[in-house]
Amino acid sequence: AQKITQTQPGMFVQEKEAVTLDCTYDTSDPSYGLFWYKQPSSGEMIFLIYQGSYDQQNATEGRYSLNFQKARKSANLVISASQLGDSAMYFCAGANYGGSQGNLIFGKGTKLSVKP
């Protein structure tokens, strides 16, 4: 089973600055994936970025990048040039590929507030 830990309940960032949201994971499965989702106040979960355990390079998607440090078991999300629309809850999630592939294990989330 996976365990996902997000230690920052809330964070503030100034518009146009970069911010890092922390995520650590714990799994004994050598094959796994890590995902980040954004949940605005409307409730819908929006898929942002994915990192696989065997990927050699850190994932990037536009202003989102994932700082993957396997030895530290961390998969931090970096948002560059924050925008007001980035204010939302952010969830880190993991999935083990060795066993059941249908379910994501989520962290508790980090509430990001972007200040103008």
Add this chain to the structure above:
Amino acid sequence: KAGVTQTPRYLIKTRGQQVTLSCSPISGHRSVSWYQQTPGQGLQFLFEYFSETQRNKGNFPGRFSGRQFSNSRSEMNVSTLELGDSALYLCASSSRTFPYEQYFGPGTRLTVT
């Protein structure tokens, strides 16, 4: 491509009643997963259906059940509602091709009084 749709968006039920929630996945996706989100427990996996078969199940009582139809649409049923069942119920669809990323619907907010 249309996204995941869930109906109804909001629901108010009384304790002891039962409720059925519906989810239509992205066209071509055959996997549908359900999650419960509450302020106290966060996001928890309920179950996954793939090709009309339940593939995985989370740690929820038998009052929570689901099914999937041949067109991949899925329904989730909760019987004998309890106050603690008040939550946002999210449905996610996946093509079930690596890396199995899931795309979520807007959710159904269930309030049990």
